[in-house]
Amino acid sequence: MDLQDQLKKLFPEHEPETPENVDEGSDIWLQDDPIICKYEKRKGKPITILEGYNGATEDFKLLAKELKTKLSVGGSFKDDKIIIQGDYRDKIMQILKEKGFNVKRVGG
Template identity: 70%
Template sequence: MDLGDQLKDLFPDHVPEEDSNGEQEKSPYWLQDDPIICKYEKRKGKPVTILEGYNGADSDFKKLTKDLKTLLGVGGSFKNETIIIQGDFRDKIMDFLKDNGFSVKRVGG
């Protein structure tokens, strides 16, 4: 007798709800309540997009940075709890983060 059968014995009138596809959609990243700050700067004359305020683990930083670089086809890195993407891609990055459940705040321009 598994857990589902035991619950049916305890609550015979309960009908479990199911999603349309039977699975719950889960974000592959650790989500936080605070918004991620997305800003644009020029460093040594070159444009960069900087993401600050994400407080996940190092593995989450690496995964998010890799997915953003792959999506945009550009270089980037993460250092000191900031993600640096080469080029001005604020709109695309903000759309990507919103699609994955993050709240994003645009700073400047």
């Protein structure tokens, strides 16, 4: 017996709310030009850099926050670039393609 069944027994007249079809990435503007995903080493540590987004800065910041959360890594947003700690090019490209972005891998 899972949690849903237990809750139905406790509250038989309750109708669970169904969230409307809300996509987290739906409010982020998708561009035609590809986002450039490249790999660098700074002070001997690998980083992944995303650049080339020409939408609103706030949208790019939201995208940076979402990527850092999904990958459980640190990073920052500086000078219209997303900097992610570590080499996560393949995972980032997969996430962005699922959201509908065009992504171009540069270097290595």
